Amino acid sequence: MSKHYQQDFGSVITSRTSFIDEIINLARKSSIFYLLFGLACCGIELMQTGGPRADIDRFGSVPRATPRQSDLMIVAGTLTYKMAERCRLLYEQMAEPKYVISMGSCASCGGLFQYAYSVCKGVD
Known part of the structure; x- marks a missing residue:
């Protein structure tokens, strides 16, 4: 996994924990x-x-x-x-x-x- 990950929403995620948090928040929102x-x-x-x-x-x-x-x-x-x-x-x-x-x-x-x-x- 690269150091920076560009998501479709336009936010930059810098670590794996914040990537996992984004996935969890997306699941909760949906x-x-x-x-x-x-x-x-x-x-x-x-x-x-x-x-x-x-x-x-x-x-x-x-x-x-x-x-x-x-x-x-x-x-x-x-x-x-x-x-x-x-x-x-x-x-x-x-x-x-x-x-x-x-x-x-x-x-x-x-x-x-x-x-x-x-x-x-x-x-x-």
């Missing part, structure tokens, strides 16, 4: 591995995207079973205070960079159940 944290009916709606009609896998978005393998956590459904501890634990186990999407009104603000004593008023 595909998203998500962790589905389905808590209620929105979780069922999200599960159908892996089916034959929507087939989100063909776009490079692959569901993962463990938080250590995922970049994105999708919280779908009503989050209670007991489940919030587990949700935070899963978030802390994810590797950097990590992102969270709250799907539906229940995950975003509590939705229909926002005045219940056991419901968090949003994932954030």
